[in-house]
Amino acid sequence: MPDTILANxxxxxxxxxEVGPNLGRPHSAPLGDGLFEFRAKGKEGIARSVFVNVINREIVILHTLIxxxxxxxxxxMKIIIQRAKEIR
Structure with missing residues (x-):
């Protein structure tokens, strides 16, 4: 992953x-079916990390793509859905 995107x-x-995964746009957004994403911008593009919430405000990042x-x-999406099924 490019350094500028990774840093973001x-x-x-x-x-x-610090405050929980519901940061709102432009940092996070719901995707539906219990899936959410973090969006990290850099000069090389945008990374999207798809995650699910689990017990006690913990999150599991299922997949990251630029x-x-x-x-x-x-x-x-097939990878994300399969990994979400394994966790739930």
Whole structure:
């Protein structure tokens, strides 16, 4: 992962640790079906880390991808859904 995106993602994760994962846009957003995403921007693009909430405000990041379009590719969604099923 490019350094600028990684630095932004680590900052967002630290904020989520302090106040909880519901940071709101532009940092986090719901995707539906209990899935949420963190969005970390950098000069190389935007990283999206899809996660689920588990007990006691803990989160599990299921998948991270760097992309330029708004939609998450189908192959990545299949991975995300499979990992979410394993956790639940």
């Amino acid at each position: 993602l680590l900052r967002i994760l630290e904020m989520a640790r 992309k330029k379009s708004d939609a998450i590719p189908k192959k990545d």
